[in-house]
Amino acid sequence: MTTQASGDALVSLNGVNKHYGQLHVLKDINLQVRKGEVVVVIGPSGSGKSTLCRAINRLETIDDGAIAIDGKKLPEEGKDLAHLRADVGMVFQSFNLFAHKTILENVTLGPIKVKKVAKGTADKEAMALLERVGVGHQAPKLPAQLSGGQQQRVAIARALAMKPKVMLFDEPTSALDPEMINEVLDVMIQLAKEGMTMIVVTHEMGFARKAADRVVFMADGQIVEDATPEEFFTNPKSDRAKDFLSKLLTH
Amino acid sequence: MDAVIASLPQYWDGFLRTLYLSVISGIIALIVGTILAAMRVSPVAALRGFSTFYVEVARNTPLTIIFFFAAIVLPRLGVKFEQFEVAAIIALSSYTAAFIAEAVRSGVNSVPVGQAEAARSIGMTFIQVLGFIVLPQAVRTVIPPLINILIALVKNSSVAGAFFVLELFGYGRQLSNDYGDQVLWILLGVAFFYLLITVPLGLLAHFVERKVAIAR
Numbered sequence: 001m002t003t004q005a006s007g008d009a010l011v012s013l014n015g016v017n018k019h020y021g022q023l024h025v026l027k028d029i030n031l032q033v034r035k036g037e038v039v040v041v042i043g044p045s046g047s048g049k050s051t052l053c054r055a056i057n058r059l060e061t062i063d064d065g066a067i068a069i070d071g072k073k074l075p076e077e078g079k080d081l082a083h084l085r086a087d088v089g090m091v092f093q094s095f096n097l098f099a100h101k102t103i104l105e106n107v108t109l110g111p112i113k114v115k116k117v118a119k120g121t122a123d124k125e126a127m128a129l130l131e132r133v134g135v136g137h138q139a140p141k142l143p144a145q146l147s148g149g150q151q152q153r154v155a156i157a158r159a160l161a162m163k164p165k166v167m168l169f170d171e172p173t174s175a176l177d178p179e180m181i182n183e184v185l186d187v188m189i190q191l192a193k194e195g196m197t198m199i200v201v202t203h204e205m206g207f208a209r210k211a212a213d214r215v216v217f218m219a220d221g222q223i224v225e226d227a228t229p230e231e232f233f234t235n236p237k238s239d240r241a242k243d244f245l246s247k248l249l250t251h
Numbered sequence: 252m253d254a255v256i257a258s259l260p261q262y263w264d265g266f267l268r269t270l271y272l273s274v275i276s277g278i279i280a281l282i283v284g285t286i287l288a289a290m291r292v293s294p295v296a297a298l299r300g301f302s303t304f305y306v307e308v309a310r311n312t313p314l315t316i317i318f319f320f321a322a323i324v325l326p327r328l329g330v331k332f333e334q335f336e337v338a339a340i341i342a343l344s345s346y347t348a349a350f351i352a353e354a355v356r357s358g359v360n361s362v363p364v365g366q367a368e369a370a371r372s373i374g375m376t377f378i379q380v381l382g383f384i385v386l387p388q389a390v391r392t393v394i395p396p397l398i399n400i401l402i403a404l405v406k407n408s409s410v411a412g413a414f415f416v417l418e419l420f421g422y423g424r425q426l427s428n429d430y431g432d433q434v435l436w437i438l439l440g441v442a443f444f445y446l447l448i449t450v451p452l453g454l455l456a457h458f459v460e461r462k463v464a465i466a467r
């Protein structure tokens with residue numbers, strides 16, 4: 001069920017390659033993600049997992065291969081690409097909340113400017129989202145006044161406000177203090193339970209175990225394993241994955 | 252000193268014309284410069300190329316030559332204007348726009364790239380990313396160099412005096428001829444009226460800088 005382009009693949013990557021100069025960062029990547037699926041991408045740093053995540057909404061260009069969202073090929077640049085990105089939520093490692101806008105404005109800006117939603121409606125929906133991620137009372141503040149965990153939850157709300165078909169998480173907890181990681185993961189687990197299609201690049205094995213439908217293990221720009229969490233964590237097939245897991249478990 | 256007091260009406264007239272040239276050219280240069288900066292960071296290679304070419308040519312050419320081009324060459328190419336002021340405004344704004352473009356571009360580059368990436372990933376177009384997210388945050392770093400450029404513009408407008416425009420410097424030359432024995436006073440008077448524009452600009456810079464400070 002994880003294999004070739006079934007008609008209901010929401011995100012599909014076929015034969016994707018990318019180079020940074022001499023470095024071959026993505027090697028012939030094939031990945032299909034169905035609607036409602038939660039795919040966790042793990043692997044050692046430098047394995048290309050962030051690049052993979054960023055390529056899906058074309059923050060990174062690719063050299064060859066094809067990426068399609070909901071059956072539509074990623075457009076090159078311009079308005080079409082902007083339209084497509086509106087359907088793909090993205091959460092960054094460093095939050096990237098708009099520093100000059102309030103928390104509420106951070107969430108309403110997309111709906112108002114991109115989707116032309118009336119301000120009153122956008123405000124109401126944004127407040128509901130902020131409540132849902134537990135930072136409703138922070139609405140009038142500026143991002144710098146919030147803790148990292150709170151900022152990241154706002155960033156999730158900002159992405160959700162666009163009502164995306166799929167959410168991409170690029171190491172969402174890697175820049176957080178340990179005590180703030182769980183508050184963000186809780187929101188993500190809740191989201192997964194509600195049926196959101198998610199692609200999550202992370203080092204949080206607990207999240208992968210708890211919320212993932214599939215674990216994709218990457219090393220040296222290649223997808224080495226693609227399995228269910230139980231399979232992957234209890235019975236990894238490749239030496240690369242065994243090595244990676246053994247290093248995690250010794251601490 | 253008497254010469255200065257006797258010539259106050261001329262000074263005033265020249266002051267107003269200098270102010271007029273500076274304000275009009277400043278506004279045009281700000282608009283054109285910002286557009287050039289936007290082109291410079293745009294994803295379209297042709298726009299980037301044009302902007303780079305324009306900026307390099309305009310800011311590396313002596314202002315006098317640009318004035319000469321606007322006042323004498325343009326009319327021969329069929330661009331007619333009633334007054335030399337128009338030529339002065341064309342020369343000053345096209346020259347200053349290049350510097351403003353560079354200042355705005357460096358301001359844009361000072362905004363963390365993640366801000367633009369986040370804006371793009373919620374579906375904003377290039378213009379929206381620039382207008383709603385990047386430029387408002389660039390303002391803070393751009394204000395000091397921008398005010399420097401505008402102060403330079405006020406002083407550069409004196410070149411117009413050599414091209415038949417009676418602004419402060421033009422009157423200064425005329426008055427120096429009329430009062431050959433008091434040239435020093437006449438020129439001090441001219442400098443004073445320039446300071447009347449440039450010093451408040453510097454003060455404005457401090458004020459605006461504090462006003463637009465962003466918490467990070």
